[in-house]
Every structure is written in structure tokens, then in C-alpha cells.
Amino acid sequence: MKIKSQDAPHIRHQERTISLMTDVIITLLLLYVMAFYYYGVRVILLGALSVATCLAADVLCLLLRRSRPRLRDLSAVVTGLLLPLLMPASVPYLVVATAALFGIVVAKHPFGGVGHNVFNPAAAGICFAVICFGADVFFAYPPTQEKLPAFGAIESTIVNSPAFTLQLGGVPQLDLSDMALGNFVGPMGATNILVIFACLLFLVFRKTIRWEMPVAFFVTAALFAFLFPRADMPRTLSVCYELMSGMLFFGGVFLLGDPVTSPKRGWSKVAYGVVAGIVVMLFRRYGNLEEEFVFAILIMNATVWGFDMLGERLARLVRGKQFESVHGTKIHKKA
Amino acid sequence: MNLSTVRKYTKKHSVVAGLLLKNPVVVLGLDLPFVIATSTSLRNAAAMSIMLLCIHMFTLLAARFTAGRMHRWLRMLCHIFVSTIMMVLTRALVVRMFHQDILNSLGMYIYLMGVNGMTIYQALAVKRKTPLLQVLAAAFQNVLGFVLVMFLLSFVRELLGNGTLWGVVIPLPAVFPGLLIPFSGFISVGFLLAFGRFLNKRVTAFLITESARTDLRYAQLRGENRDD
Amino acid sequence: MAIFSKGIVLAQHKEPAFSRPIVRFVSTHTDTRTIGQPPVENPDALEVEEIIDIARAAAIVDERDGKLLYRKLVRSRSRAVAVVCDAVDDEPYVSSKISPLLKFRQEVAGALALCQRVAGTDNAFVMVYKMTTGLETRIPRSLEGYRVVRLGGGYPAEPHAGRLNLGVGRKLIVGAGALIHLYRAVCARKYQSTVFLTVAGNGISTPMNLEVSIGMKVSQVLDRCGFVDEPARVVCGGSMTGCAVSDLERTCVHHTTRAILAFQEYERDFYYNCIGCGRCEQVCPAGLNPMYIHRFVENSFFASLARFDAHLCTGCGTCSYICPSRLDVSANVAIAKKYAIDHFIESDGEGDDLED
Numbered sequence: 001m002k003i004k005s006q007d008a009p010h011i012r013h014q015e016r017t018i019s020l021m022t023d024v025i026i027t028l029l030l031l032y033v034m035a036f037y038y039y040g041v042r043v044i045l046l047g048a049l050s051v052a053t054c055l056a057a058d059v060l061c062l063l064l065r066r067s068r069p070r071l072r073d074l075s076a077v078v079t080g081l082l083l084p085l086l087m088p089a090s091v092p093y094l095v096v097a098t099a100a101l102f103g104i105v106v107a108k109h110p111f112g113g114v115g116h117n118v119f120n121p122a123a124a125g126i127c128f129a130v131i132c133f134g135a136d137v138f139f140a141y142p143p144t145q146e147k148l149p150a151f152g153a154i155e156s157t158i159v160n161s162p163a164f165t166l167q168l169g170g171v172p173q174l175d176l177s178d179m180a181l182g183n184f185v186g187p188m189g190a191t192n193i194l195v196i197f198a199c200l201l202f203l204v205f206r207k208t209i210r211w212e213m214p215v216a217f218f219v220t221a222a223l224f225a226f227l228f229p230r231a232d233m234p235r236t237l238s239v240c241y242e243l244m245s246g247m248l249f250f251g252g253v254f255l256l257g258d259p260v261t262s263p264k265r266g267w268s269k270v271a272y273g274v275v276a277g278i279v280v281m282l283f284r285r286y287g288n289l290e291e292e293f294v295f296a297i298l299i300m301n302a303t304v305w306g307f308d309m310l311g312e313r314l315a316r317l318v319r320g321k322q323f324e325s326v327h328g329t330k331i332h333k334k335a
Numbered sequence: 336m337n338l339s340t341v342r343k344y345t346k347k348h349s350v351v352a353g354l355l356l357k358n359p360v361v362v363l364g365l366d367l368p369f370v371i372a373t374s375t376s377l378r379n380a381a382a383m384s385i386m387l388l389c390i391h392m393f394t395l396l397a398a399r400f401t402a403g404r405m406h407r408w409l410r411m412l413c414h415i416f417v418s419t420i421m422m423v424l425t426r427a428l429v430v431r432m433f434h435q436d437i438l439n440s441l442g443m444y445i446y447l448m449g450v451n452g453m454t455i456y457q458a459l460a461v462k463r464k465t466p467l468l469q470v471l472a473a474a475f476q477n478v479l480g481f482v483l484v485m486f487l488l489s490f491v492r493e494l495l496g497n498g499t500l501w502g503v504v505i506p507l508p509a510v511f512p513g514l515l516i517p518f519s520g521f522i523s524v525g526f527l528l529a530f531g532r533f534l535n536k537r538v539t540a541f542l543i544t545e546s547a548r549t550d551l552r553y554a555q556l557r558g559e560n561r562d563d
Numbered sequence: 564m565a566i567f568s569k570g571i572v573l574a575q576h577k578e579p580a581f582s583r584p585i586v587r588f589v590s591t592h593t594d595t596r597t598i599g600q601p602p603v604e605n606p607d608a609l610e611v612e613e614i615i616d617i618a619r620a621a622a623i624v625d626e627r628d629g630k631l632l633y634r635k636l637v638r639s640r641s642r643a644v645a646v647v648c649d650a651v652d653d654e655p656y657v658s659s660k661i662s663p664l665l666k667f668r669q670e671v672a673g674a675l676a677l678c679q680r681v682a683g684t685d686n687a688f689v690m691v692y693k694m695t696t697g698l699e700t701r702i703p704r705s706l707e708g709y710r711v712v713r714l715g716g717g718y719p720a721e722p723h724a725g726r727l728n729l730g731v732g733r734k735l736i737v738g739a740g741a742l743i744h745l746y747r748a749v750c751a752r753k754y755q756s757t758v759f760l761t762v763a764g765n766g767i768s769t770p771m772n773l774e775v776s777i778g779m780k781v782s783q784v785l786d787r788c789g790f791v792d793e794p795a796r797v798v799c800g801g802s803m804t805g806c807a808v809s810d811l812e813r814t815c816v817h818h819t820t821r822a823i824l825a826f827q828e829y830e831r832d833f834y835y836n837c838i839g840c841g842r843c844e845q846v847c848p849a850g851l852n853p854m855y856i857h858r859f860v861e862n863s864f865f866a867s868l869a870r871f872d873a874h875l876c877t878g879c880g881t882c883s884y885i886c887p888s889r890l891d892v893s894a895n896v897a898i899a900k901k902y903a904i905d906h907f908i909e910s911d912g913e914g915d916d917l918e919d
Contacts, residue, residue: 003809008893009893010826012883013887015887016835116839128513260838264854312855312871315852
């Protein structure tokens, strides 16, 4: 009888890495469907190019690192699907390819690859694309309901997004129900607020994202918008506009909640979400570009280790207190 | 390891040590700010190289004469004095060779060259009895190492970031201006450092296999002699 | 976090082994061994020293922690606040403590009374794990006059649920099997030569609870129950904390074997990296962070392990269970625990045999 052996435990949970990733991919594909409805077939082509570039770059980097390419964990596919959703539908194909290449080759593998990367590769790719191609390419949104041609130059009119209006200190003249349903201009995937909210609930119930992070982030951002509106408008309206314009809602769900680049303990996540909310709103208020969410994300990603270690210290204190209350003596520690 | 093989190859390599295995920027990590911030065009690279050449050679010359004669701190002050004077003179030369605009693109780094780390570090390391020619040769090697790295990076960054080479526009399908900011300089130097480590490992591996082969050959020869 | 987490809920798979009668599978050679003491008619009249003598002579080992029962009785003399019968079977497939408890109630009750006399306390109860849905036999609320405390929550049941239910003070906790052997030693002069274990798993055709002679080969026990097909894995011990067995002919049953499980599928046919999801930290009942401990051990950063308190690991295995990349997290935490105990913890001599 040929019997194999393995370490305890001998039964395992059914969930695998691949099911975690497929959950996220399902939600992103749903957003692609919505964008396809608004902007036409170009959306699908952008997504396909981005995924293909990410996969190719991933394989290349893994071969350079002398390890077998393991694409089954689908993390490159998730990055590839995220990138075009943060860009306008009229963005040239080159921009998407650049962002994908930079994200994988510079922001993911030099820091350790899957599970070890410090910075979110999608956010890093977007940052580089914004710096390279400027606000004219990046924040020029085509109007909704206009089907864009798949190839060739885009000749539709360019409309200013509510984020742009807010940055100038104006009040966007948009109906809130329109905004919730996605009938306004903005990044391809970031405008369908209701759909993104449904995706958030799905991911939280499937335990891909833990609830502490998005809740802390959105509550802090809402509070900040409530206390310091950027223009002369009622405070609740300011909260609605701030949360629904630009990349904030999408980023708060998909970029901030990414488990790899966020702290691991519950209370560390809450602290991180609060600080991230403040940093993002400050960037929005005092930044030059109309949407600086991705830059704020990268800065917060660099501080994750700090939050984690503070969380570990707190956990150590809590364990010590529990031990004392149960056993009556302190945990033995070497002097 | 067979030491004679290692010595043979190290001797062969020592001629170009400053360029490859002992490259001051990539291996020793000296003068990195200049490489990161100013390697955005070939003209910049040329200007910085000329400045470093003059400053470095003259300062090491002065170092050869001050070695062993005075206290370490006083030596350093002398070296800085010499390099600052050279910096002022070379700056005038550079402005004459290239256009006045070069000062804008180089910014404060042209003045920082007067106290650059490579010169100060190497100058303090010069010993008293070293032959003058050897000192100058080593200095020249180090400058060549810096020049190599600067030109390599400037070539890539100017071509892909600006679409030009030495101001001449080259038609390219795409241009990425993001490569011109210092953030990309850090990243490109990082990749270059990784490549330098990779090269070092290959050379060491080569040395090990070569010396093993030499050992085997000697062992075989000795075995044959014994048979005779 | 340990305060709020209730462990992970595991599907228990205890039937059909649980409700079947316990089968004796003993070697007559060892089964007839008796101890030197004379037979006892009235267990209630025994002195404390006599009880301890009988426990020593019968060489009874408590299957809960592998310690000799008489030593635990000696340490608990007039010190323990309560005596607890441990029949907690929180690992899936295993029912080797609760099944004998329900089948040999009188023996357990009698032995509990003896232990009460040794410890000098009136407080005694039985501890079982409640989360066993789908059982055909009901677990009673009281057993021969002793209260049955039902621990709820997920796996592992003892650390956090025990703290809430059992009260404060040092207790003598003895496994159900050891109590049955103590009673038999007292009344029938029997030396402990058998152990209760469960044979189960989807590779076994007739899962059941057995009373097996100590020293019997694992292959013999498995032959008694029969295979559905050739198993891919055989485990000696619980499904979460047991050891994989590769040589069935040379592995024998011993005092702390609680189960022999055989599975048909082998699940480790792919290797993923750690994706940093943090699920292991969420489920750890001791409040540790297995993800960082695993990473530090993989990269051999042992000196920085002090802040993670790896010595508090209880070895439950939930971190490996929940890992979606199927990594051996608990094995690495065990390595870190050993390192931590050697380097970071002052030891104050032998541990106490009484528990809280």
C-alpha cells in the first residue's frame, strides 16, 4: 500500500486561493459588463489587453527570478482587470499597457511577488501612467451612453467629471440617483456606485475582504467631507458628492481592501482605514490633480508594517492580561 | 578554490575593475544622487562626467601629496578646498562647452559635485608611498565607472522619456515622460544594482568552476607523472 | 482575536462510529494481567493512599496528556478545587472519550467519586463538547448524579469556552478512559492494558469505536474494521492534531492514541505561495499571528520571533486548516514555539499537573 504522509492537520478547509481570486474576478467582470453597457466594446478590448500584458509580464518576471511560473493563483489577472476600470474609456491602449507593465515589473516582483508585495501593483501602475501621460489623457472622460470605436482616435466630446468640479471649488449639478446608478462621467468602473456597493457586500460575506477596513475608511472620509465641505453646499450633499465622485468608492473597496497590502489584525485595519481616510481627503483637498487617490494609497501602503507591529504590541498586551486573569501569574518572559 | 587561478583572473580583471566588478556606483554605492537625479539626458551626463573627471583627478593628485603629512581632518579640508576650486573652474568650462541652459537642468548638483562622496572617500584612502601613476590610474578607472553608468542610464531615460538623443528628436511610437523624474531614477538605479549583483554572482561562479577545472587538470598531470 | 473568536466550526462526522457499541479487540495475553493488590468489595471505604497505590500499580496513563494518573492524584491531594472528567471530543471523526463515557457510566461515576476523595473536594462534573449535530444518541444533562457541562463554540473547544464555563481555581482534569481504567483497577484488579480509540474516515468501511490492546499493530486494527479502498493517508491521532503514519506494520497503538483515521484522498498536490490574506490570524484561538511567525521561520529570522509569543501556541492546527494556500503554517509555528521556549522563556522547573 503506498501511503503518503503530511503534517497535521489532516483535514483542510475547502476554500482555496483560487476561489478567493475568482470571487474578486467575478465582481470585476460585473463592473466590466456595466461599463460595456455605457461605453461599448472598447472596454472589453482594454480589459483583455491589460490582462494579457499582466500575465506576460508576470511570467517573464518569474522566469527571471528562476522560479516556475505559477499562474494558477490568478493574482496577475486581478491586477489586469483592475487597471482599466480606473481609467476613462477613451484612454489609448498604450496607457493601459504601460500601467500594466510598470505595476507588475516594478511594483510587484522586486518586492517579493505574490503575497509579499508592499505596494498595490494596480495603484502603482496608475500612478506611473498619470505621471507619464498627464491629466489631459487621464482625466478626460467621454460622455456616457456614447459607444466608442474600438480602434483609432476617439473623437467624442470630453466632459468634466464631478471630481474636477469639486476640485475647482464648484458644486456638481448632478442628480444623486443618477450618480448612484452610474449615469455620470468618471473612471470606467468607478461610477456604478450601487453595483460597487453590492460587490462590497458580496466580498465581505465571502470573507475575501474584512469589513473593518472599508467601514473605517468610508466613515472617516464621510466625516471629513461632512466637517469640511469643499464648496458652498449643504454638508450631507457634500458627503454624497465626495463619496460618489472619482475613484474613492471603487478604490476603497478594491484597492484599499486588498488583503496583501493591508495590515492583518482587526484593530490595525481600523486604524489604517481611519488614517487612510484622512490622508485621501487631504490629498483631494490640497492636491493638484482632480483625483489623487492612488498616490495616497501608495503612501499608506508604505506604512502597513508600522500598523502591523503596533497591532502586534497591542495584541501582546491583551494576551498578557488574559493570561493573568486566567492563571493569576504573568506570562514568563526572559529579562 | 585554486588561488593561483583566482589571482590570474583577478589580475586580468584589475585593469577594468573600476568598470565592472568594482564599479563605484553600482557595487560601492558612491555618488548615487548624481546618477539618480541628473541622468535624464546625454548632455547632462557629459557635463557631469567632465566635472567629475577634472575634480576627481586633481583632488586625488592633491591627496597623494597630503597623504601621511597631516592629520586626517586637515587632509579632508584640503581636499575639499581643492575640489571646490576645481568645481568652480570646471563649471565655467562646462558652461562654455554646452549652453547656459545646462545649469538649469543640472540645478544644484553641479555645485554638489564639489563635495561628492566618491572623491572624498577615495581621497582619504590614498596612502603615502603609492606610486603617483597608480593613484591616477585608479582614479581614472573610477571616473570611467561613473561615466559608464551615467551614459547608460541617460541614454535609456532620454530616449524613452523624451524621445530625443543629445537634443536630436528620434521618432518613436511612444514616449514616457515619467522616466525623467527622480522617482524613476531611483527605480532604474535599483534595477542596475540588481544587474550588477547578478554579474558579480556570475563572475564568482565562473571563478569557482574555472579553479575547479584547473585543480582537476593539475591533479591529472600529477597522476600521469606518477605513472611515468 | 481570542476574546471574540469562537473558533472555527468543523463538520464533525462522528456517526456511525459514535452510536455503535464499543467492540473489544484485545489480546488475551495482556488482557488477563492483574495488579498485586487484593480485590476491593467496597470502593467507598478506600483510603486516599490506597487509591493512589492502585493507580500506580495499574500503570494508568491519562490519555488527555500522557501523564501517569497516580502522579496527578498525588499532586492534587487536598489542593484541587474541582474534579473534571474530560470527555471533550472536538476534533472531527473522533469520539473515543464520549463514547466510552456514555457506555460505561457507572465506572466513570465510581472513579469520579474516588478522585473526589483524593482531591478532597465536593465539586465534580463531566465536560463534553456540544457541537455534535447529527448524532443519533442523545448526550444527557446529568450522568449518574454528576453534572454534564456542555462546551459550545467551534474547534478548539477548551481554551475559550472552558474559561467561561468552569469557574476559577485549579482543577484535576482526567480523561474518561483513564477513569474507567481506574475503576476497573479498583474493583476487578485489572492492569491498564487497553485503550479506547475510534477508527473512522472515508477510507474505512465499518467505522467504530474499539477497545484495543496497547501494543497492537495499526494494520491489525485497520483490518478489523476493513477498508473501502486502498487509503491514500492513514493518521494516528485526531484529524487536526494527529500524526501521519507511513508504516502500518511497525506502528503500534499506545496509551494516548485516540483514533486511527484512513482517508482516500490526498489533498496536497499543488503548492501555492502565502498570499497574505490573514485568515490564520483571524482564527487563532490564542490570539497569535501565525502568518508572520510562518514567514519569519521560512526565512530563518528566529531572533526577531520574541514579540510574537509563539510559546503560547496550543497546537490546535486551525491556522493550517483555514489557509487557502494549503501551507503548513502550524508546523512552522511549532518550530517557532520550540525555539521560543528554548531561548525566550525562563522556566521554573516542572509544570504543574493541575490545570485551571
